[in-house]
Every structure is written in C-alpha cells, then in structure tokens.
Amino acid sequence: MQVLLYYPGCSIKRDFPEVEKASLAVLAALGYKVVELRDWYCCGGFPGTLAWDHIKYVSALRTLSMAYQQARELGASTIVTLCAFCYNTLKQASQLHEGSLEMYKRVADYLRDEFEPYRGGLRVAHFIEILYERVKEVAKLAEGRLKKIKVAAYYGCVLLRPKAVAVDNPDNPRIIEEIIKALGAEPVTYPYRTYCCGSFQILAEPSIVKRNVEKIAASIAGSGAEIVVTPCQLCLYNLRKYSNLKILDLSELVAYAMNLQESLSPEVLRAVRTFESKT
C-alpha cells in the first residue's frame, strides 16, 4: 500500500474539517495509506501574503526538513496537501535548492542549528494531482454516478501561478475537467475559470473580492453549469460569500460520486440531492 504523507495546513484543520474528511475518504478509497506529518507548522503562506520575503519560506522548509525524515522512516516520497495556498508555498520551498542558491542559503541558515535543511527528495503534490494520476481508478469507482450533470470547474490562481509550481498548463488547464469526466459528469468551460477571486483581499479590501466574484459568477451562469467545484478553500469561501452559486469543494463532489456519502456533511448531501432524480 502506497504511503502518502499528509500536510493538512491550519485552515483545513480549523475552518474546513469537512473538506479534510471527504478528501481523506477519497484517498483511502483509492488505496492510499495517508499519514499526517508528526510535526508541521503554518506553511508560511499567510505571512508571505503580507510581505514577500525569505522569512516566508523558513516555516515551509522546516516542515519539509522534518517531513523528509518521516518519509525515510515510512518509505514515502510524496507529501500531499489539500489547501491550494499550502501547496503553492510548500512547492515553492521544495524548489528553492534548485533555483537561485542565494535565497536557499538565506532560508536554510535559519534552520542549520536545528537540523540538516531540506535539499530535495520529496514530491509536493496537491490532492487534485493525485486524483488526476489515478483518474482511471476514480472513473471505475464512480461508475458514472454523475451522468448528465453539468459541472463548472473553477481553478482560482494559486494552483496555476507562478508557472514553476503550476499543476497544469496555467493558461488552459484541463486537469479538473478530466476528473469531472471521470465522474461521469459533463464539464463546462467558461472564460473566467482561472480568474482570481480576490483571495486574501477578503481581509483587507473585501470590495475587490466582491467585484471579482460577481464577474466569475456571471461567467459561470452563462455556461449552463448546475454546480461549481473548486480545489481551493479560500475560493470556496469567497464564492460562497458573494454569490448564490451552488458550489462544493472538488473533493466533496468526488467523494459523493465515489459513493462515500458517510464522509460528507449534511449541507453537501442537501446540495447534491437534486442530482439523485437525474441519475
């Protein structure tokens, strides 16, 4: 059984336990043994959004350094995240030693008196990358349960930008659409699927988020989608706050399609009940 190291992240643990439950159920159904990291800290994504500085990576590199030790013990090589921001920060930190060594050395110097700083050896992956790699098994387990349902994929930005950490072609990503197809559903496309929702401006300047979400929502409304899925929980929060779209975390729709209802919250089950007459 393949072991996946799991980095949860603060917002998943604090604000989105239902996403964690659904995602872990899906990974287990795909045959993974998911092991939460022994020690992990805030990825640094949040301080990083406030000031672009090397200190952003200290936390991520510490987490990776400790994860590497645990990975050796367990014979694991992949560390999976559910949160798009954590993915982005950890992925960038995991590439530091491959890029300009000046930045890597500055960050690693903070860790040298704690342990040997991380220098490669782990793959940082987002949940949707794992799903995409196993898309055939996903299709088999879903048994076409979502037939005839039109689903809009909303990517947001941090899984696609900067290009060096993008999970797919940043200009024309297909990976979520492929997953939607595997569930038996019909993916719809629309112009604003990678447009930024306003992200953490929800804290500083919510009017930006409201403006962006209205554009995105109008674009989705024109696509004929019956439901929207996103792999980013901040997008999920912002889109729920400023639109009336029926929107789920991608993991929740996948869990539903894979018949893992017991892992879903009553709200999600209410949202997907309308499908049952159709399928």
Add this chain to the structure above:
Amino acid sequence: MTSSSEAHPREYITIYFNGEAYKVPKGLTIMKALEYAGFRFTRGSGCRGGFCGACPVIYRFPGDYKVRVGLACQTAVEDGMFISLIPYVPLVERIPKREELKPEPGYVVKLFPEISRCVSCNSCSKACPQGLKPMDAIQAILRGDLKKAAELTFECIACGLCSLRCPAEIRHHAVFRLVGRVVGVHYISRAKSVETRVREIESGKYNKAFETLLSMPMSEVRKIYEEFMKTGRLPEFLEVK
C-alpha cells in the same frame, strides 16, 4: 584547610558582567559566581532549583554570534562568558475569570492578536530553558488545537525568555496561561471523586472529626499519626463513613 586547597588548586575563570571582568572559581552556577563576585540578588532569584523561572539570563561568547540563554541558578559559568541578567520581562495581561473563558479556537487569537503574526522562526523554542516547544504550541493554537497547546506548555515556568526573542512580540506565557485555563475549564472532564468529596466537605460531614482533632493536645495527635504510619489504622472518630 591550606593543605587540601594546595592538593586541589582552585581553577579560576573570567566572566564579564555589566561591562566588568570578574575572576570566579570554575564550577559555580552563574548565580553563585555573581554572588562570589560580591553581588547580592534582590530580584531575579527565587527557588534556586530551576523551577520558578525568576532568573533568566542571556550570554554570549566572544567570536560567536549565538545568543545563549538559561537560568542563572542552573547554568555553569564558562570562561569568557558575557552575561546579562533578565530579572523581569514585562508581560502585562489580564487573564479573564473562569466564567468568562470561551472554548472557541478564535477566542485566544482575539485576546492575543499578535499570535497570528507568528512566522515560525522558532526563536522561542531555541530560547526555552525548559526545552519546550513554544512555537509548536502557538502553531497549535492557530490551527485551533488548544488541547495540544496546553499539553506542550504544561511545564512552562514563565521566565519570559521566549517573548524577549520573538520577532512577532508574542506574550507567550500569558497566552499559555490563558490556554491552560480554557482547556482546564472546557476540555478536560472534571474528576467525579473530587466533586463528591468537595460536596461532602461542604455538607459538614467531616466537621466533627476535625473539631475533635484540632482540640486535642499535640502529643495526642502525634500518637495518632505514628500509629497510622505504623499500622495504617485510624482511631474510630476519624473513620467517617
């Protein structure tokens, strides 16, 4: 006296305190060495056993950028030490009363907003003379795991060194005191046996036995004690059923 000190000649080392050099015998703690040098502690000294957290100290060695920390009563002097005592770290915070405490993850952040500024630099954990992990505790609070934070900081002696080193200006031991209380009140189930006993005491069940005991002369009480230690038996008036 003289012969023994000649047989084991005392080794002296030099330490620096408040900008002055002092020759002190090797093997003393920082606190003893400073007393040897003629200083008298009126603040920043408490239990002298490493438990009260009153005598944090920071020091450096020439040619080494590392700031080292410890407790003056627990750290041995070394040659070339530059020492500064920290008798008091200002961490003024009112901790709410029991009935005001809320078992919500956001509650601690509300009272101590600075904890969300943690950048995980780990300076606090490197400074802790108890070898605790204050950063892990702060991170646990941020992700809503107050129980873990309370467990990690149970042995905090409130010396304040972590707060002095923190770039986010977190008031660690005040935060930990609050977390400890919230967890104690809201997350840990109360021991039934203690509650039962407190109710019994309040109902006056043991009053008579105590009054009898307190009115006895000391010699009688001692006899009861010695008998109890020897045989485990108490006189009938103390066996309250």
